[in-house]
Amino acid sequence: MSSTRRQYPFHLIEPKWQRYWDQAQSFRAWNPGERLPAGHPFAVRHGLEGQQPSAAELPPKYYILDMFPYPSGAGLHVGHPEGYTATDILARYRRAGGFNVLHPMGWDAFGLPAEQQAVRTGQHPRTTTEASVANFRRQIKSLGFSYDWTREVDTTDPNYFKWTQWIFLQLYQAWFNPHTRRAEPLSTLPEPPELKTDADVRAYRDRHRLAYVSEAPVNWCPELGTVLANEEVIDGKSEVGGFPVVRKPMRQWMLRITAYAERLLQDLDTIDWSESLKEMQRNWIGRSEGAEVLFTVLAPAVDRPPSPADPAFALPVFTTRPDTLFGATYMVLAPEHPFLDAWLAQGLIPPDWPPGTPREWTGGAPTPREAIRQYREQCASKSDLERTELAKEKTGVFTGAQAQNPVNGQAIPVWIADYVLLSYGTGAIMAVPGHDTRDLEFAEKYHLPILQVVQPHDPATPWRGFVGNGLAVNSTGPHVSISGLPTPAAKRTITAWLESRQLGRAAVNYKLRDWLFSRQRYWGEPFPIVWIDGQHAALPEDQLPVLLPALDDYKPTPDGQPPLARADAWVRQPDGAQRETNTMPQWAGSCWYYLRYLAPDNRERLVCPAAEQYWMGTAPAPQTSAAVTPAPPPGTPPTHGGRPAPTPGVDLYVGGTEHAVLHLLYARFWHKVLFDLGLVSTAEPFFKLVNQGLILGEDGQKMSKSRGNVINPDDILVEYGADAFRLYEMFMGPLEMVKPWSTRGVEGVYRFLGRVWRLFVDEASETEFEQNCAAQPAQAPEFLGRIALNPGIVDAPPTAAQARTLHACIKKVTEDLDALRFNTAISALMIFTNEAMTWPAKPRSLLREFLVLLHPFAPHLAEELWAKLDAPRGGSPAALAYAPWPAYEPSRLVEDTLEIPVQVNGKLRDRIQVPAAATDADLERAALAAPKAQPFLAGKTIRKVIVVPRKLVNIAVS
């Protein structure tokens, strides 16, 4: 393959233009108030040379963002450039459309792989990270993306993570006010009068912070030496490495994302994301509506009468089906439930099994107390993995206690079982085996009663295990009845009754948990927190950034202490305070990087408000300018006064589905906190989001080293060049689709670029060029400039047919780019090229417009040909990167005659030529006379003739 002759000298063209763009800072994006240098093509295009335009004077903004990569040692794979190419094409298209485009790139460079290498080799993670970043930057630059490299960010740069730490302090100093539904400074937190001591006040405030300390059990991974977030645990194993994970209580920093559950859910309706992605976020948040119901624990051995009003006896449960309360035949607590300890202490657990307790309920233990102890021990020793694997067979034991159902006064046994989770709802359930699959399974195993309380609407459906809506039956108690009511009404009625008796209330629960934010690792942002006498305290802002100390050994200590605990001198402060030794998770830096791009060099602020408002689209709309009339971006929201309103937030964010919940939910959460605190001006960060589909290996399997089907972009670039690589990545199929790689496919688009090249250049002078290069390789760049234009290129006006070909191409490419249909846009460019190759005379003006259409896709080749096209006449009219996007003229698309298919009963029978101006009646007449249709009309009655103007005629006969 490498012996084949190059289709065109991309190896000279591509570095040439990459150097040019770099030196000219062609893709620098300008903030409001910045001075635009004379001669910069953006300033020239918009008449702003040497000026300092305000937000209102700048053209409309377009913020197009890639998910920045974790720079791994392995370098780019072909999946990275897929999204990056799509956004680059859009960025170039929008520049041509007259927008001020912000298109930045950076590095999400904290993280586990660099740290694991440090553990293995003792090399500082900074060293490996820098090498990886340099390699990634080289690879990305070799693809010719139009990033504004002056805005490059790196999450491990102290000037960057200073602000990550600063944001953490804002979370630490804020609480969520449930009445305003916003984050507010702790100073607005009302302090209840019953708080007596300073310690009480302090504890109260600490309990309300958005960043707080928790002792709850966490997912501890001994192999990785760290705690993992729930999201990082898959089937009881670590997402990274697949190591076993166990539950272990540890002191951890948590972020109160649950306070934002409702807003994170509701605001999904305001953003333009794919339905499937929104659905994943909805599922993750997991809102469910129902009721909290108070059961009462019966305590024959205690002298007080049990009452739901007495907190010692109240047992609250959450249920989404309060209408099935009459069917509750037992209750279950999570084994770790703290109530159990209280009950044990208060004597609510009887000393002996109640008479008649079946042996299978006792777990073989002589007393309830012993049964509880044994079962709890058994659960604690199980890893999450075992819990999940054993999920098929539910287990549990009877506690010996009974509880009273508030709706009918019935006493039912209270169990503990690990199919009930402490962390959801109240950690306790009422079990309705008649109408809940899990309860049914459990009840069948332990022979607990199963009652029908819902009748399915379809009488043929068996009621046992029926979980849908129906009619309430057998649901009448001494004080309330819902029998006969349909499920929704039954829910409302019973909830209202419970509320009136103070036995329950309507309630909403979320699956979403607070975000476990600390890691027992080295290579992350240190917390801006110190501990004094066991109390945490914020470091003052002027002490940021908190830098990482130097270490010899990056391993965690065997007892789970983070590596930072080894840095004695760093941990111990002069005043006796001790630094927090956890670090932040990798998600922290990526939660806000899109904001840092807006003003990366600002030392005073996270982001300056003028830049933030301009780029996030909340600055006052620019004045209408006749010079700038950009096409509205895709998914444009309502217009203000006739011109497109700026999109709120990032206009387009492209990245992989692997971040569908984690990164995207965390970033939305931080953004909302910053919004509440007045630091940003939009409620959502990313207005439109698109997931690029995975690229599989040529064998249709996921690319992986072990399968040996990994494609390295560097190899493709050497062989075919960056333009061909970019083009192929987009030509494979729709951006969002999963699709297999095909190197043969690359050759196809490569040949297309070769045809474009030959459309523009003179064959004889190219042959000469090749001979010269072979003789004197060192002078190849010079010879490149001597290649002459194709002599067929003329300054004559285009024919109508030629103009039609171009304008059809403009129309298709424009519409396809607006809809992100890159594959069909490329096909339109191919159609134009194939057509233009046949023209003996090729009008220069048409070819020039074609290059504007081509340049977002194949920028290097387009720039080279653009320069060459006008070189004989003293150079190009303007820089291609800022040449205006051509508009298609509908009048140019009109044909004189149309070919109209004629159908009989919906089957194609003939095609007729008619003048474009033909009326419906003309069409009908011509169609009825169509020769090949005659045999199918003969002897038939014509019932109806459908004429689709300019499209088709269908004759219905009987």
Next chain:
RNA sequence: GCGCGCGUGGCGGAAUGGCAGACGCGCCAGACUUAGGAUCUGGUCCCGCAAGGGGUGGAGGUUCGAGUCCUCUCGCGCGCACCA
């Protein structure tokens, strides 16, 4: 199990309810050539010499007309998974 998405040539994929298979790959034939794994031209859904017939996972339905809309069904992919 639940939720979401997708099924079209040998392959990747095109088709606002209106000529199914654009464009590309592969393949076949031809031209140029010392040569071709370069380039150019033509062909390429299936059956049929043709006329014609059949065809978008399968079965129904709506419509003058269905790859597209509706119902059922099968297959594949992704996500969640004891969340009460």
